[in-house]
Structures are given as C-alpha cells and as structure tokens.
Amino acid sequence: MILTAYDGAILGPIARVLGWIMNWIYVFMTDVCGIENISLTIIIFTIVIYMCLFPITYQQQKFSKLSMKMQPELQKVQKKYQGKKDQVSMQAMQDETQAVYQKYGVSPTGSCVYMLINFPILLALYRVFYNVPAYLGSVKSQFSALVDGIMATSDYQNIMAKFVEEVNLKTVRVDFTSTDHTVLSNYIVDTLYAMNSSGWELLKDKFSGLTDVIVSTQEHISKINNFIGINISDTPLNVIKTSMGNHAYLMVILALLIPVTSYLTQVLNIKLMPQATANGGDNDAMAAQMNTMNKIMPLFSLVFCFTVPVGLGIYWIISALVRTIQQICLNKHFEKIDLDDIIKKNQEKAKKKREKMGISENQINQAAKLKTKNISEPAVSSKEKEEILEKAAVNRSKAKPGSMSAKANLVKEFNEKNSR
Known part of the structure; x- marks a missing residue:
C-alpha cells in the first residue's frame, strides 16, 4: 500500500x-x-x-x-x-x-x-x-531537515531501498527508483513515520553523517506519536515482540489492550443497536446473516488490529465509544417519542414532495385503484385459474337448449370449425 x-x-x-x-x-x-x-x-x-x-x-x-x-x-x-x-x-x-x-x-x-x-x-x-x-502538513514538516539530509547523501536511493528491506516495513510499499524528487521525498517521509525504535537505530548506521538530526527527529516524533508509552505509528504485534525480548511486560499488556479494547467496544456497540428479528420466510435468513456479521466484525477487528498502526486502533476504539454513547441516547430518545406521529409527519412530507412534482393526491389514489383493485382479494395462482376455467367448461356443457350458454357454445363450435 x-x-x-x-x-x-x-x-x-x-x-x-x-x-x-x-x-x-x-x-x-x-x-x-x-x-x-x-x-x-x-x-x-x-x-x-x-x-x-x-x-x-x-x-x-x-x-x-x-x-x-x-x-x-x-x-x-x-x-x-x-x-x-x-x-x-x-x-x-x-x-x-x-x-x-x-x-x-x-x-x-x-x-x-x-x-x-x-x-x-x-x-x-x-x-x-x-x-x-x-x-497533516504540520507533522510532515517535522521530517524536512532529515529528509533533506538523506537526499543530499550520495547514492541515497539504493541505501533507502536496502534499508526498507532490512527493517521489513510491511505497512508501506515504496519505489526508490523514481526520478521525481517530490515522490522520493514523500516515500522517505512514509518510511520514517512507519519505523519503530529499531529502525531508527539502523538508520543511524546507514546515514552516520546525519546522527544528530536523526536523534533530534526521532525524539520529537516519538513525543508527538506517544500514546500511553506506545508509538502510534508502530503495530501492537511489533510492540509485543520487542517488549517480550526486553522483558518489558507492562508494555506487552498495554499493547494487548489496544486490539482487546477495540473488540470489546465494538461488541458493546453492536449489542446496543437495533437487531434484525427472525419472523419467518426471508427475514429468518436476513436475521441469521446479520447475527453472523455482528459476531465476525468485532473478531475481524481484534485480529486485524494487531497488524495495523496503533493510531488506527485508537480510531476504532474512540469511534466505537462515540457510537455507543450516541446509541444509548438514541435508544432513550426513541423510547419516548411516538412513532405514529413520525409516520404522519413522513406522510405529510411525501405528500408535499409529490405536490411539488405536480402529482395530486387524487391522481395517486386513482392510479392505486387501477393497479390494486383486486389486491384486497386473495391472490389467484395459475393452477387455481385452470381449475376455474375447467369448471366453467363443465357448466357450459350442461347448458339448457335455447339458453344463452347453449347459444355461446354453438358460436364457439362454429368458430373452432372455421379455424381448422
């Protein structure tokens, strides 16, 4: 990416x-x-x-x-x-x-x-x-001095390409073979922002003449990226691995809290939302699909949150908390309001909208009568229609001589003979 x-x-x-x-x-x-x-x-x-x-x-x-x-x-x-x-x-x-x-x-x-x-x-x-x-231009400007120093170094493109391979940054994909100065500058910023502490140490070895500016940039970026002691550009998985190696178990717990909290807040948010109910037919399948999605999405967040920057995990947590608070307020609000009153207001809005379009209520009612004149009656299937036609044919065969049905039968026979 x-x-x-x-x-x-x-x-x-x-x-x-x-x-x-x-x-x-x-x-x-x-x-x-x-x-x-x-x-x-x-x-x-x-x-x-x-x-x-x-x-x-x-x-x-x-x-x-x-x-x-x-x-x-x-x-x-x-x-x-x-x-x-x-x-x-x-x-x-x-x-x-x-x-x-x-x-x-x-x-x-x-x-x-x-x-x-x-x-x-x-x-x-x-x-x-x-x-x-x-x-954020204000954040990007923090890298300007270091980026200028790197780009002023001989053969910096090959050095940066090898550096990205050694650091193994999976969250970025850069191409240092580009000839566009601006593109290369942006790629360097992307790389520097996504690095962890071990990456900064390796950068000092690659660009030994820039040690002072590397140290000052690292300190400033670490300060503005800090969240409960974790660099938000790093991933929880990498923080856990590094902290386990350094026996910093408190950092392991803090890193674990990011994906776990993301999972729990999303589960809470989903539980508070209106849920689809199974009432037969297609609604059963729809309700089952929604329930499955409600179980999968938080789990997806839990797993995915380990491999994305902590900053993105913070966003998921805060957004879920904000949605939860909004949902609590909405649930209380909808418990108090009269839905029938909302329905009446919606009907009035729809009526005014149709009137603006030049469609009167009389036209709507007339069209509805023409289209749905038999809707109140039970629907007739093709099989039922065939049975009705068969009964009508039997009744015609029993018609009394001289009756209207008998005369209709004679006309039908005449037409059938002429059509052969």
Missing part, C-alpha cells in the same frame, strides 16, 4: 478535506493549548467527525425503527403471495408492498442512501489515519 496522499476521484478529495480539519485541530492543540500530540488529535478529530455524522446516524436509526414497526404488515403481504410466481400475483405483491412503504412515509432505499453518504467518509478516514504526514 502506497501511503502518500490518495488521489482517487471520490475518496481523494474527501480525505484531503478530512486531513485539513485534522491538521487544524493539531495546530490549535499545539499553538493554543500547548499540547503537541497526534493521538490526542485523533481522539478529538474522531469525536468531531462522528458528531458531524450524527444527523445521518439519527435518520438511519429512525428508518430502522420504522422498518421494525412495519415488518408485520410486510410479512403479511409476503405470506399472502407465498409460492405464487405468476406475473399478476407478483405485480400485486409489489403494489401492496409499495403501499405499505407509502403508508409509513419511508423509501425502500432509505437505509442505502444513508450508507452511501456515510461509507465514503469512513473509508477516507482510514486513508488519513493510515498516513498522518501525508495529510
């Missing part, structure tokens, strides 16, 4: 905006509060972002509550047309389902819209936290 600023068409601009906000928080904490620390910046930044995303979270939760309330009606429609695959029944089922959604004033794609807004922001956040110097 190349850690320099991502230039994708969608996530790139979003990541740059988020990076600008995070850089502003970092500068404010440094200049105003006198606290120069990236981990604290990540914590404050995460809280700010999730507070900004709260209106979307609220709408998503409201949609979930309304969906749970209308599930019995949707299941009733599904049960009514269960096993019926003919076109008439399928259309009737679709119309009745749409009528239920209109009744509650929500859109079937409501949750998807909220996810489409939320998901790119969260992906862009990963880009920012994975490579802080690429988005």
Whole structure:
C-alpha cells in the first residue's frame, strides 16, 4: 500500500478535506493549548467527525425503527403471495408492498442512501489515519531537515531501498527508483513515520553523517506519536515482540489492550443497536446473516488490529465509544417519542414532495385503484385459474337448449370449425 496522499476521484478529495480539519485541530492543540500530540488529535478529530455524522446516524436509526414497526404488515403481504410466481400475483405483491412503504412515509432505499453518504467518509478516514504526514502538513514538516539530509547523501536511493528491506516495513510499499524528487521525498517521509525504535537505530548506521538530526527527529516524533508509552505509528504485534525480548511486560499488556479494547467496544456497540428479528420466510435468513456479521466484525477487528498502526486502533476504539454513547441516547430518545406521529409527519412530507412534482393526491389514489383493485382479494395462482376455467367448461356443457350458454357454445363450435 502506497501511503502518500490518495488521489482517487471520490475518496481523494474527501480525505484531503478530512486531513485539513485534522491538521487544524493539531495546530490549535499545539499553538493554543500547548499540547503537541497526534493521538490526542485523533481522539478529538474522531469525536468531531462522528458528531458531524450524527444527523445521518439519527435518520438511519429512525428508518430502522420504522422498518421494525412495519415488518408485520410486510410479512403479511409476503405470506399472502407465498409460492405464487405468476406475473399478476407478483405485480400485486409489489403494489401492496409499495403501499405499505407509502403508508409509513419511508423509501425502500432509505437505509442505502444513508450508507452511501456515510461509507465514503469512513473509508477516507482510514486513508488519513493510515498516513498522518501525508495529510497533516504540520507533522510532515517535522521530517524536512532529515529528509533533506538523506537526499543530499550520495547514492541515497539504493541505501533507502536496502534499508526498507532490512527493517521489513510491511505497512508501506515504496519505489526508490523514481526520478521525481517530490515522490522520493514523500516515500522517505512514509518510511520514517512507519519505523519503530529499531529502525531508527539502523538508520543511524546507514546515514552516520546525519546522527544528530536523526536523534533530534526521532525524539520529537516519538513525543508527538506517544500514546500511553506506545508509538502510534508502530503495530501492537511489533510492540509485543520487542517488549517480550526486553522483558518489558507492562508494555506487552498495554499493547494487548489496544486490539482487546477495540473488540470489546465494538461488541458493546453492536449489542446496543437495533437487531434484525427472525419472523419467518426471508427475514429468518436476513436475521441469521446479520447475527453472523455482528459476531465476525468485532473478531475481524481484534485480529486485524494487531497488524495495523496503533493510531488506527485508537480510531476504532474512540469511534466505537462515540457510537455507543450516541446509541444509548438514541435508544432513550426513541423510547419516548411516538412513532405514529413520525409516520404522519413522513406522510405529510411525501405528500408535499409529490405536490411539488405536480402529482395530486387524487391522481395517486386513482392510479392505486387501477393497479390494486383486486389486491384486497386473495391472490389467484395459475393452477387455481385452470381449475376455474375447467369448471366453467363443465357448466357450459350442461347448458339448457335455447339458453344463452347453449347459444355461446354453438358460436364457439362454429368458430373452432372455421379455424381448422
């Protein structure tokens, strides 16, 4: 993964905006509060972002509550047309389902819209936290003197290429064969930011003439990257290995706390969220899939958190805690409010929206009557239609001479003879 600023068409601009906000928080904490620390910046930044995303979270939760309330009606429609695959029944089922959604004033794609807004922001956040110097100019400038010294050293590209191999940095992929000065400078910053303490010691051997600037840069970066004694650019797994070798067991415990806390906070957050319930049919499968995902995702976080920078683990923990607090508040809020009142308001909003589009309620009602005039009646399958036609044929064969049915039979026989 190349850690320099991502230039994708969608996530790139979003990541740059988020990076600008995070850089502003970092500068404010440094200049105003006198606290120069990236981990604290990540914590404050995460809280700010999730507070900004709260209106979307609220709408998503409201949609979930309304969906749970209308599930019995949707299941009733599904049960009514269960096993019926003919076109008439399928259309009737679709119309009745749409009528239920209109009744509650929500859109079937409501949750998807909220996810489409939320998901790119969260992906862009990963880009920012994975490579802080690429988005925080104030942090990147801390490496300037050392980067200039390295690039002024003869054959520095080959030295850096061998250095990356020896340090075995798995979180970065760099190409020191590039001829672009800016690209090479960014690659060096990526490498320096991702290094652990042993990497800095090896760097002194590779660039012996830069020992003083290496030491001063290391001390400053260690200070701003410090979180409970751990370098946030390091991975918990590497901290555990190094600390075990040095018999620093307290550091082992602190490093273990990062993935474990990430797992526990996500489990707590999931338990507080509205859960899908199994009520028969397709909902059983959907509920089972959701329950499986709810078990797998925290476990995935637990395992993955060992191999990513501690800074990313901090983000997962704080974001889960913020979501948990928001969820507690939302649950209490939705316990007090009247969902029927929300449904009425949603219906009014939908009505006004249709009126702006030039669609009157009379037109909607007339269209609904034409489309769903037989919906209130039990759906008729193809087999039932065949049985009705057979009974009608038997009744026609027993028609009395001179009756309308008998005359209709004569006309049918005449048409059949002429069509042969």
